[in-house]
Amino acid sequence: MESLAPRPDHELIAASLGGDRSAFGALVLRYRKLVLSVAYRICGDRALADDVAQETFVRVWEKLDIFRPEGNWRGWICRIASNLTVDALRRQNPSVDIAQLSLAALGGQPERRVLEAERAEAVRSAILRLPMHVRIALVLREYEELSYTEIAEALDIPLGTVKSRLSDARRRLGQELAPYMEE
């Protein structure tokens, strides 16, 4: 009798590597939120995030053979998602500074009068104003709860750089969001 327990990632990855699309589909369902979340919080555009998320899984499928089984799967996916998000933003606005790219997405938002919505918009705006490398580190830590080591692996940077980027992000956000923070 077949077990009803969900198959572990490593099994699904191995099966996907052998060309099993249903196994890969299970991985897509399992990591869809993570990928969408990373993409959206970096670019601030839901439609773009959706497209990037799909492309992320296509890229993961194509590059499965270079993922080592003992590697950090979540970090690897986050790395691909964040790289593709930056690429997508760059394609949309090739002549604009990458750190400022997603600010364009803030225009045309309907006016929000509810306090929570205002705060959410302020947070979104403040995050999108962060320099890209700082923003990605913050998203991976604060929203996806990757460990420092996982972030370092995902972004291919030293552990100390992870700490300094997070510290920088929090310092900037702490100043910008002070009016919205409830101590």
Next chain:
Amino acid sequence: MEHVEHLLGAYHDGELPERTRGHVEAHLEACPRCRDELSHLEALSRTLAAYAVPDLEGRVQQFRAQVTLRLARRRPTGSTASGWWYLVPLALSCALVGLLALFTLPDLLRVAWALLEWFGVEPGALLELRIGVQLSREAVAVLRSVGTLAWVAALYAVLLVLFGSYVGWVSVLWRTKAQPHSGKER
């Protein structure tokens, strides 16, 4: 008193080793300034939670279907199936080697015949070999009329294809052993 503000981010994230964590906690007991700083970090985390992804739960199956559609017929690179094309140069070189062997069949048969005679094999077998030699000679005579240039070209083609297949296999080995498994996307 030495403040621990520089450690509070890692403390908040649960990234400090146990001993350092104990030191920070002891300091926090006695230092209102660092406690305030930690409260500020915690409040910031709560505030950041307001940045939610819209419609994160919806269209799950549609998303999966779209990904599957985009996969089309692509397979993971480096898988067994996608590596078969590396066998093409090998197959070609084998075919050309076989062709060359056919051209040199009369010489090969002549050697085999001489050996058989030397070992005293039955005349029936010798006759079959003679017929083979005769047919091959006629075929080769026609082919040789094209000129020796074809032979030289064929030889060079074989060498080229053999070299190509060698490079192909080396690149496969390099891809699967030297470079890969880094886990880095790019």
